[in-house]
Amino acid sequence: MTAPGLGLWSHPELRAALAAEDWGGVLRTYRKLSGLSQTKASELVGLVQPDVSDIERGRRRVTSSEVRQRILTGLGAPPHVTGPERRPVAGLALPGPGPDDDLLARITGAADATHKVDAPTLDRLDRLLAEHRSAEDLIGSRPLVGLMRQQLASVVGLFAGARGPLADRVIRLASEHAQFLAWMAQDQGQTAAALTWYDRSHDWALEAGDADMAATTLSMKAHMAWSGGRGDRAVRLAEAARRSAPDASPGVRGMAAQMAARGHALNGAGDDAHRLLDEARRLIDRASERPEDEPAWMYFYGDTWFTLQRGMIAMHLRDWTGAADHLRTGLAGLSDSYRRDRTWYGCCLAHAYAQSGEPAEALSVSLPLVPDAATIGRPHSWNELHTTAAAMIRSGAKEGHRLVEALRQHD
Structure with missing residues (x-):
């Protein structure tokens, strides 16, 4: 044998x-x-x-x-097999200029306790954070981490000069920065760092009275548990998000319901997963009626994203054909500016094709994604392509070996 x-x-x-x-x-x-x-x-x-x-x-x-x-x-290990290498991200740079001179002067001046923080400074920092979120969708998290750490330090430095409602705004802004740093650590597979940042974000959100962010951090912890294959923990954390903030925005509550659905799907509980998906769908519809009431970080949450989540849940329930249908539909509606997400969900689509006995389709989807999976998609998209190749090899499809060769060229 x-x-x-x-x-x-x-x-x-x-x-x-x-x-x-x-x-x-x-x-x-x-x-x-x-x-x-x-x-x-x-x-x-x-x-x-x-x-x-x-x-x-x-x-x-x-x-x-x-x-x-x-x-x-x-087990047939080749002689050259070694442990995983860390590959630097090549040629990625932030689009556009950094903070303007006026904002820099406002921040450095306001950080002195003798100066008062003003609303225009915080407004500009809000806009800058939104721009960085959009940049991360396009270029991935690695080029942004150092910049966002510095930016958070600047925001924290503003607290000494903040008074009254502006002090609450500074804490809320710090909470949003910490949540973004947590997400980027999670994106890079740095679980301990991500949990630390989520905890810090959650504490600041509670201090600022920001129920939306407090619930979001719990939902994102549920996402981490789901990523680690821990369905029960994902359900518990998502339900904690639902209980802790009944007055949160419809979109935030919809995310919590959808995260709970993911956990149930991971456990094979299809009825519970679909029940919660239906609830999340209703909340998404409500959120779309008044998008101005949703927090800024929920900009991505809409019909396209929800369709992609249906595809992910179908994968857990081993409905490979249904997963491919949802993922294909969702990807068709996903803007090119979501380069990282297009890579991830494309890799999941390739996996669904491989599992449904369509290796040619799986290879056709996979090959164009390899370069982005090797850079902005590590470790999640990269690992998903290897899993796809393994599924094809296991079924005896020659396409699996062709995908392995393409992956080796970028390793």
Whole structure:
């Protein structure tokens, strides 16, 4: 019996487990990608099935170089496989100029406790944050992190000179900056940093009396739990968002309902997922009637985004054809300015095609996305393309190997 193929070893999860010498993770991830049972895997590596089970569960450590080599040889690891590399983002720059001289003078002057912060300064910072959110949709998060940290420091520095309602505005603005930094950390797979920033944002939102942001941070924590495959936690956090802010805007409440639906879908609870999706749909319709009442960070939340979420939930429920239909429709309505999201949802569409037995379509969608997945789409889009390739290889489709080769050229 031979291993399914070398292409699986380009998958980031498998390479990460190997780099960490997590042999239980190596076996577990390889089996997930290849579809092998523990019994078949044990035959490949020359161990009995209970030993493989104990290694995967962490009950037995692999300390013998002989056993390590048997695992690598039995699973067909190529000699050149190493751990994942961090790849710099090439050639990305912020569009347009930075803050104007007048705003810089206002910030530096207002940061002195002898000066008072004025509303025009905060208005300009609100607009600047909105511009940075739009830039992040286009160029990804990596080029923006340093800039946004500096900008948050400037906002915090304004608090000493703020009085009355303006002090609340400064805290609210700091909360929005912290939430944006949390999202960017999450986008880069930096879970601990993201949780820290979400906690800071949540605290500031409560201090400023901003129910919309307080609920949003809980919803985004639910999104993180969903990304990590923790459906129960995603549901709990999303329900906490729903309970904590009953007076939040319809869009914010709709996001919380949709996040709860994601968690239920991840758990395979289709009825609960669709019930909450219907509720989220009604809230979206209400939000669209009065968009001026929605907070600035909900600019993306609308019919197109909701259609894409239906596609994601269909994927969890293994309705691959339905997922492809929703994702294809959503992508058709998604502006080119959402370059990062177009990459992510395009990779998910390719995955849905691969799982529904359409490898040619999966490859056709995947190949143009590889360059963006390798830059603005790491780690999420990048990993999704590797998962797509693994699904095609597992089914015996030659297109999977072609996708692996394209990914190697950008690794």
